[in-house]
Amino acid sequence: xxxxxxxxxQAGGKVTQVLAEFDHExxxxxxxxxxxxxxxxxxxxxxxxxxxxxxxDRVKGHGVGGDNELGAEIMQExxxxxxxxxxxxxxxxxxxxxxxxxxxxxxxxGGAPALAKELNRVYDVPIYTLGILPGRNEGSLYQANAGRxxxxxxxxxxxxxxxxxxxxxxxxxxxQEGFENINQQIAQRVGLLLASGxxxxxxxxxxxxxxxxxNTLKNGGIASLGYASAEASAEAGENVNTITxxxxxxxxxxxSLPNAVDAEAAxxxxxxxxxxxxxxxxxxxxxxxxxxxxxxxxxxxxxxxESDRLAALVLLGGVExxxxxxxxxxxxxxxxxxxENRDPTEQFDNDDLDDLF
Numbered sequence: 062x063x064x065x066x067x068x069x070x071q072a073g074g075k076v077t078q079v080l081a082e083f084d085h086e087x088x089x090x091x092x093x094x095x096x097x098x099x100x101x102x103x104x105x106x107x108x109x110x111x112x113x114x115x116x117x118d119r120v121k122g123h124g125v126g127g128d129n130e131l132g133a134e135i136m137q138e139x140x141x142x143x144x145x146x147x148x149x150x151x152x153x154x155x156x157x158x159x160x161x162x163x164x165x166x167x168x169x170x171g172g173a174p175a176l177a178k179e180l181n182r183v184y185d186v187p188i189y190t191l192g193i194l195p196g197r198n199e200g201s202l203y204q205a206n207a208g209r210x211x212x213x214x215x216x217x218x219x220x221x222x223x224x225x226x227x228x229x230x231x232x233x234x235x236x237q238e239g240f241e242n243i244n245q246q247i248a249q250r251v252g253l254l255l256a257s258g259x260x261x262x263x264x265x266x267x268x269x270x271x272x273x274x275x276n277t278l279k280n281g282g283i284a285s286l287g288y289a290s291a292e293a294s295a296e297a298g299e300n301v302n303t304i305t306x307x308x309x310x311x312x313x314x315x316x317s318l319p320n321a322v323d324a325e326a327a328x329x330x331x332x333x334x335x336x337x338x339x340x341x342x343x344x345x346x347x348x349x350x351x352x353x354x355x356x357x358x359x360x361x362x363x364x365x366x367e368s369d370r371l372a373a374l375v376l377l378g379g380v381e382x383x384x385x386x387x388x389x390x391x392x393x394x395x396x397x398x399x400x401e402n403r404d405p406t407e408q409f410d411n412d413d414l415d416d417l418f
Contacts, residue, residue, distance in 0.1 A: 062255045062271035063156045067147065068097035069176060070132075070169025071104040072193055073162040076244055078110050080161070083248040089256035094150035098143055098176075100124050100135060100168045113146050115139045115172075125167035129206045132171025140179045147180075156271050157187045160218070162210075165195030165203030170210035177217040187219040187275060191251065193243075194389060196226035201396035208393020220278035220378065222251070222286060224317045225385065250288045250317065254374055257330045257364035267343075269330050269362035274376065277328040277360060283381040285318035287311035290372035297339045300371060304331055304342030305349065307373035312353060316375070318385050324354040325379025332364035333371035350375065 068077030074097035081095040096111035101124030105112040114122060116135035125131040136143070151158070160177055162169035173190055180188045192214060195203035214221045226239075229246045257269045278284055289310035293300050308329060312322060327350050331338050347361045354377065364374075380386070 062091055062257075062274050063093050063154050064091060064255055065093055065147070065151050065155050065158050066095040067143075067158065067160050067176065068095070068110075069136075069160060069162040069172045070099055070166050071101065071163065072166065072240075073097065073160070073169045073173070074099055074104060074108050074110075074112070075240075076163075076191070076193065076247055077161045078108050079244045079248045080252055081110055083252040084256065087252065087256065089252065091252070091255040093155050096146065096150060098136075098146075098172065100132065100172075111146075111150075113143065115143065125171070127167040127202050127206065129167045129171030129210060132166075132168040133175045134171075135168075136172035136175035137179075140176065143176065144179065144183065151184075155186060157189055157275070158184060159189045159191055161191045163193045163195070164207035164210045164214070165193075165199055166206065170206040174210060174213035174217045177214060181217060181219070187278070188217075189278065190214050190218040190221045191224070191247075192221050193224045193247075194226055197392070199226070201399055204393045204396035208390055208397060211390075211393075215282060215381065218281075220281055220284050222278075222284040222317070225319065225389075228317055228319050246288075247317075250286050250374065253288070253332060253364070253372070254286060254330070254376060257332065257362075257374065267362045269328070269360075269364055273328055273360045273362065277326045277358075277376050277378045280325050280379050282325070282379045283318075283321075283386060285316050285321045285324075285377045285380050287316040287375040287377075288372065289315045290370050292369060293333060293337045293371040295337065297337055298341075300337055301339045301342040301345065303371055304339055304373065305346050307331075307371060308346035308349065308375065311373040311375045312350065316377075318380060318383065320385045321377065321380040321383035322354055323380065323383055324356050324377035326358040327351075327354050327356050327360070327378070328374075328376040329359065329361040330364050330374040330376075331361075331371060332366045332374065333368055335363060335365050337371060338363055346373070
């Protein structure tokens with residue numbers, strides 16, 4: 062699936078770069094262009110992809126300080142300039158545009174939905190958002206920002222593929238290590254998904270193409286992506302249980318939104334050497350996904366890939382009714398109410414802090 066990526070904000074720029082690097086290193090050729098947009102000049106300087114600084118007249122390159130209303134205003138004001146940069150990068154064969162953003166910060170959470178609205182007005186291809194939800198420990202401002210941003214992105218994008226920062230973080234990691242690990246997990250999953258809809262060497266029995274990804278996401282709303290891999294036998298007949306087990310692990314423990322399994326549509330992709338992929342295993346796995354998700358729209362296919370391992374990718378479309386999303390939106394509403402009701406003078410009466418003199 063040929064896609065152009067636009068990273069908005071700090072996290073969006075970093076993830077866009079990691080995705081572009083993964084696609085290049087694997088030789089997939091699915092990403093046809095990538096650039097990053099930000100209000101903070103320092104965040105752009107660390108990136109190797111093309112970049113664009115916006116909001117210079119208003120914030121002088123210093124960012125919006127978590128103010129996502131300001132981030133949205135700046136994107137709206139400079140949408141024409143951003144679109145001009147995008148026009149130069151969208152090839153005639155691009156099948157979708159994907160906005161990448163962290164939904165907790167100011168530029169990403171405000172700018173991403175504003176840009177999605179403008180892109181949908183101009184382009185006929187699907188406009189997707191790859192949104193990263195803040196973890197529970199990232200502060201109430203980030204929770205409130207993400208709640209407001211997500212509500213708008215779902216309306217303005219053709220589909221919002223969400224990554225929950227709490228899904229893949231482990232307790233023994235530093236914050237920096239945690240973010241780097243999450244970025245690599247995103248690159249592996251999303252990179253393989255996009256590449257699975259591309260023309261690759263190798264002949265599978267039922268190769269996935271980009272239309273199946275688009276159709277899985279066509280009803281809009283929120284999407285989630287799962288992944289699992291394992292070593293495989295050289296004989297396809299011996300991999301029936303491997304494929305069904307990988308599919309279960311992908312859906313039950315490897316999703317970008319844990320506990321989000323009720324879906325309107327699903328796509329199962331089994332990646333690996335074609336002569337190791339068991340058709341019986343794929344059909345069993347598809348039937349199990351139908352039962353587990355309650356969806357009658359479960360597509361499936363192969364992604365021919367030179368590897369001794371097999372991998373299962375599960376893309377779910379329409380998971381916004383899931384428990385995980387409900388929990389997050391409740392948390393975001395509480396954070397927003399807390400911020401609105403807080404008296405700024407109360408912090409000076411806090412006994413947890415000692416006086417300086």
